[in-house]
Amino acid sequence: MPTLLVNASQVVTVAGPSRARRGHEMRTMEVLTGAAVAFGDGIILGVGPQDELLKRYAGAETIDCGGGVLTPGLVDSHTHGIFGKPRHEEQELRASGVGYMEIAKRGGGIHGSVRDLRTRSEDQLFALAVPRLQRLAAHGTTTIEVKSGYGLSVEDELKSLRVIQRLAAELPMRIVPTFLGAHEIPLEYRAAPRTRDEYIALIINEMLPAVAAGSLARFADIFCEPGVYTLDESRRILTASRAAGLGIKLHADELEPSGAAELAAELGATSADHLAAVSDVGIRALAESGTVATLLPGTMLFLGRPKQAPARALIEAGAAIALATDFNPGTSPTVNFPLMLTLAVSQLGLSVAESVTAATVNGAAALGLANESGQIAPRFSADIALFDIGDIRELPYWYGDNRCLRSWCRGIACHGGDGDGTFPSPSAGHPL
Ligand code: NIG
Numbered sequence: 001m002p003t004l005l006v007n008a009s010q011v012v013t014v015a016g017p018s019r020a021r022r023g024h025e026m027r028t029m030e031v032l033t034g035a036a037v038a039f040g041d042g043i044i045l046g047v048g049p050q051d052e053l054l055k056r057y058a059g060a061e062t063i064d065c066g067g068g069v070l071t072p073g074l075v076d077s078h079t080h081g082i083f084g085k086p087r088h089e090e091q092e093l094r095a096s097g098v099g100y101m102e103i104a105k106r107g108g109g110i111h112g113s114v115r116d117l118r119t120r121s122e123d124q125l126f127a128l129a130v131p132r133l134q135r136l137a138a139h140g141t142t143t144i145e146v147k148s149g150y151g152l153s154v155e156d157e158l159k160s161l162r163v164i165q166r167l168a169a170e171l172p173m174r175i176v177p178t179f180l181g182a183h184e185i186p187l188e189y190r191a192a193p194r195t196r197d198e199y200i201a202l203i204i205n206e207m208l209p210a211v212a213a214g215s216l217a218r219f220a221d222i223f224c225e226p227g228v229y230t231l232d233e234s235r236r237i238l239t240a241s242r243a244a245g246l247g248i249k250l251h252a253d254e255l256e257p258s259g260a261a262e263l264a265a266e267l268g269a270t271s272a273d274h275l276a277a278v279s280d281v282g283i284r285a286l287a288e289s290g291t292v293a294t295l296l297p298g299t300m301l302f303l304g305r306p307k308q309a310p311a312r313a314l315i316e317a318g319a320a321i322a323l324a325t326d327f328n329p330g331t332s333p334t335v336n337f338p339l340m341l342t343l344a345v346s347q348l349g350l351s352v353a354e355s356v357t358a359a360t361v362n363g364a365a366a367l368g369l370a371n372e373s374g375q376i377a378p379r380f381s382a383d384i385a386l387f388d389i390g391d392i393r394e395l396p397y398w399y400g401d402n403r404c405l406r407s408w409c410r411g412i413a414c415h416g417g418d419g420d421g422t423f424p425s426p427s428a429g430h431p432l
């Protein structure tokens with residue numbers, strides 16, 4: 001039986017082409033008033049004047065939105081959701097002047113999470129991830145990309161990807177798995193007798209074939225950054241990843257400009273992510289490519305770095321921008337996607353329409369899902385969020401607050417309402 005969402009003050013459809021919106025195309029998001037949304041069998045059936053839909057779907061179950069705002073479910077295209085313990089001690093260390101890369105050089109940072117994850121079983125990692133992903137979903141997110149990358153051995157990377165596979169099977173939100181074996185060079189490959197080249201060979205010759213054989217990831221990603229993976233190493237690993245049948249993504253120009261954005265464009269990566277330090281040449285390269293520029297303003301906020309990504313320059317050049325949380329234990333331990341919209345408007349200089357487009361249609365494009373999710377339009381997946389606001393401009397405005405009342409992914413409750421029975425409240429605590 002169809003379901004009808006009625007009495008919303010606005011329905012923000014973001015309807016339009018099923019591809020990333022570029023440059024000035026990001027300025028418009030369709031906002032309907034007096035409209036209802038019908039969905040059934042996981043698919044949006046119709047969006048339009050409430051009176052008409054009530055007639056057309058007479059007998060449908062109706063859900064009263066109570067004057068809230070409906071949007072496409074938010075698409076978080078960049079998270080590192082599989083990890084063990086939090087790394088709160090690093091926040092204070094950075095405050096005392098020790099930089100992110102210096103912490104990594106001392107064997108902390110990503111290495112700390114790797115040491116921890118390797119001690120944990122699949123069941124333990126699953127139990128830790130469930131409430132974390134529930135918290136992400138509780139803020140209006142219905143599609144979540146989740147990366148491996150804290151294993152850095154064949155066994156521990158595959159373990160992480162199997163946890164993601166199980167989350168995708170058991171949780172109501174859409175989960176897109178990404179293999180990030182190239183998140184760092186593990187410490188045991190940094191000193192004789194082992195070499196970094198041996199670790200890269202392990203990724204290419206053992207990890208990638210196993211990931212592909214098990215259909216354990218849709219994308220491969222790499223931390224291409226001075227002090228981590230070089231441009232040449234990134235090219236080798238990403239080329240092999242593509243040959244193994246995976247889409248490709250890069251952590252690009254996060255802290256220093258190194259030509260990573262240019263490499264992403266040259267290789268036809270689905271997305272280049274971070275870009276806080278992208279050069280003018282990198283901006284032009286992205287604008288002329290099909291690669292989505294994914295900006296992660298929570299990371300720069302949390303690291304206390306003064307310079308956010310040049311979002312306006314990217315948009316003016318004609319690039320497609322997506323927003324994401326970068327949810328991870330080191331640089332962005334936030335589950336609050338609407339807060340990223342606040343940062344987008346208040347720090348990156350985006351309009352509300354550009355921010356919402358970046359968090360929906362363009363997030364979906366950054367995951368190769370633009371013809372399936374990110375719009376409230378007929379034939380799209382019924383991925384919808386209901387917020388306790390009267391105008392979409394309030395979504396970035398009430399910053400830090402969680403206004404998400406309910407959400408649905410493929411028509412199934414992800415958060416709130418009838419989801420409550422199967423989907424524990426996000427304040428239920430976690431097993432750490
Ligand atoms: O996106 N830059 C690399 N990866 C993560 C941080 C990972 C960590 O510090 O644990 C990021 O910022």
Ligand code: FE
Pocket residue numbers: 078080251326328
């Ligand atoms: Fe990241």
